[in-house]
Amino acid sequence: MKNATVGRFLLLAFLWGGSFTFIKVSLDGLTPGQLVLSRLVLGAAVLLAIVAFRRIGLPKPARVWGHVAAAALFGNVIPFLLLSYGEQTTGAGIAGVLIGATPLLTLTIAAAALPTERATRRKVLGLLIGFAGVVLLIGPWTDALGSLGGQLACLGAALSYACGFVYVRKYLSPLGLAPMAAAASQLLAATVLQAVVTPFLTWHTPEFTLKVTLSIVALGLFSTGLAYVLYFRLIGDVGATTASAVNYVVPVASVLIGVVALGESVTWNLLVGGLVVLAGVAYAENRLRQLRSKAPAPAAPGKAATAATAATPEPGGADGAEPVAGSRPGSTEEPR
Numbered sequence: 596m597k598n599a600t601v602g603r604f605l606l607l608a609f610l611w612g613g614s615f616t617f618i619k620v621s622l623d624g625l626t627p628g629q630l631v632l633s634r635l636v637l638g639a640a641v642l643l644a645i646v647a648f649r650r651i652g653l654p655k656p657a658r659v660w661g662h663v664a665a666a667a668l669f670g671n672v673i674p675f676l677l678l679s680y681g682e683q684t685t686g687a688g689i690a691g692v693l694i695g696a697t698p699l700l701t702l703t704i705a706a707a708a709l710p711t712e713r714a715t716r717r718k719v720l721g722l723l724i725g726f727a728g729v730v731l732l733i734g735p736w737t738d739a740l741g742s743l744g745g746q747l748a749c750l751g752a753a754l755s756y757a758c759g760f761v762y763v764r765k766y767l768s769p770l771g772l773a774p775m776a777a778a779a780s781q782l783l784a785a786t787v788l789q790a791v792v793t794p795f796l797t798w799h800t801p802e803f804t805l806k807v808t809l810s811i812v813a814l815g816l817f818s819t820g821l822a823y824v825l826y827f828r829l830i831g832d833v834g835a836t837t838a839s840a841v842n843y844v845v846p847v848a849s850v851l852i853g854v855v856a857l858g859e860s861v862t863w864n865l866l867v868g869g870l871v872v873l874a875g876v877a878y879a880e881n882r883l884r885q886l887r888s889k890a891p892a893p894a895a896p897g898k899a900a901t902a903a904t905a906a907t908p909e910p911g912g913a914d915g916a917e918p919v920a921g922s923r924p925g926s927t928e929e930p931r
Contacts, residue, residue, distance in 0.1 A: 597832075600829065600832045600833060603825050603828060603829055603832070604829060604841055604844075605844070606825060607822055607825045607826060607829065607841050608841050608844035608845050608847075608848045609848050609852075610817050610818045610821065610822045610825070611818060611822055611841070611842075611845045611848070611849075612691055612844070612845045612846070612847070612848025612849040612851070612852055613813070613817075613818060613848065613849075613852050614814055614818035614819075614822075614849075615678070615682065615687035615688070615690045615691040615694075615849045615852075615853065616687045616810075616849070616852045616853055616856050616857060617810040617811075617813050617814035617818060618630065618678055618679055618682050618687065618690075618810075618814065619682050619686070619687040619690075619853075619857060620806055620807065620810040620856075620857075621633075621807055621810040621811050621814060622679065622682060622683055623802070623804070623806070623807055624801055624802035624803055624804055624807030624808075625801050625802075625807065625811070626796065626797045626798060626799060627676055627679030627680045627683070627796065627797070628676070628679075628789070628792070628793040628796035628797065628798070629793065629798070629801055630679050630811070630814075631672070631675040631676050631679055631789050631793075632786070632789045632790060632793050633811050633814075633815060634675065634811070634814050634815045634819055635671065635672075635675070635782060635785050635786040635789050635815075635819070636786055636815065637811075637812065637814075637815025637816050637819065637820060638782050638815050638816070638819030638820040638823070639779070639782040639783050639785070639786045639820075640820070641815075641816055641819075641820025641821065641823075641824070642775070642778055642779035642782055642783075642820055642823055642824070643779055643782075643783065645775065645779070645824065646775055646776060646779045649775070651773060651775050651776050651779075652776065653776055653779065653780050653783075654770075654772060654776065654777075654780055659770055659772075660780070660784065662762075662766045662767045662770070663767065663777070663780045663781055663784050664784045664788065665762055665766070666759055666762055666763050666766075666767055666781055666784075667781045667782070667784040667785035667788060668759075668785075668788060669755050669756075669758045669759030669762055670755075670756060670759030670760070670762075670763070670781065670785075671759075671781065671782065671785035671789075672785050672788050672789050672792075673752070673755040674751075674752035674753075674755040674756050674759075675752075675785075675789075677748045677749065677751045677752035677755065678690060678694075678748070678749060678752045680745075680748050681744075681745045681746070681747075681748030681749040681751075681752065682745065682749070683745065684741050684742040684744060684745035685741025685742060685745030685746050685748075685749060686741055686853055686857070686859045687849060687852070687853040687857060687859065688849055688850040688852075688853035688854065688859050688861070688865065689732065689741060689746060689749070689865060690749040690849070691845060691846050691848070691849020691850060691853070692732055692846040692849065692850060692865060692868070692869040692872070693729070693732060693746060693749040693750050693752075693753055694749065694752060694753050694756070694845070694846070694849075695753075695842070695843075695845065695846035695869060695872055695873065696725065696728075696729050696732075696750065696753045696872055697753045697756045697757050697760075697842065698842060698876040698880070699721075699722060699725035699726070699729070699872060699875060699876050699879070700753055700754050700756075700757035701756075701757040701760050701761065702718055702721070702722060702876070702879055702880075703722055703757075704757050704758060704761045705760075705761050705764070706718065708761050708765065709761065709764065709765060717878065717879060717881065718879045720878065720879070721875045721876060721877075721878040721879020721880070722875065722879060723875070724871060724874060724875030724878060724879075725871070725872050725875030725876055725879070726875075727871055727875070728868045728869070728870070728871030728872035728873075728874070728875055729750070729868065729872060730868075731864045731867055731868030731871055732746075732864065732865065732868030732869060732872065734862070734864045734865075734868070774827045774830060775824075775827055778823045778827065782819070782820075782823070826841075829841070843873055843876075843877070846869050846872075846873070847869075850865065850866075850869070
């Protein structure tokens, strides 16, 4: 990766990792429903402004919007709400690490729902390793990381993200929507859905302290809106599969930010469980072999041009026809 691309990669990991801390702080002044609606409104405003400025058209057929709405339900509304409810009784760091189980859950659901995804021996072993990591993470023998209900809500958010990814892969990706148009449409649909359900959820008068206000703005504009823009720019720079690897850095960022900003404790099972989950997913997806295969081999004299050609990044761009969440199942592509 070029230095600028590495910078975008790390910034995206920081924004998504920081979203868990922003949620935690925002809950001091808002109910979960109010928080999610605020986040979606701000994030959708960013993306709609961008697609309007760049004259990128949104989809028109009602059938397409039906699929977009379903993707928004599983990819935004349900997980955002579960995270907000979950973080009422558990920490931002553990929430971020549990969300790191999304690739693990995606592998499981994709193997069952997508005929092209076979449950290979490598995937099954990786899933078992990852499951052991999740058990370590939750640590049912201790309450140091918050309530079991809060942890299960965060794990439920990871499950919803996984369902959303598989749904997009099966029904939305074949439609060939431009990524930025798909992203803006999905956040718009999620905003409408959340606006409908919010009056039926717990409600109290919002308390907009400076800290709460700044957290909401950061969550909506940066961890939701700007994060989408950075993510699709990375897809254009290095391809969807490589860009999705940012999800392996997000749990680390969420723990570090939670420790620094909120003074959360780091327990042995949080660290070990998180590493086991990531190791299981990396093994199931054969990430180490992929990285070795992408490493440039020493070029023989007179063959520098051939080596340079082999190192060309994957095609695809924010304005191209590559569908959102278009890499193979097993990679997490759902923004936080």
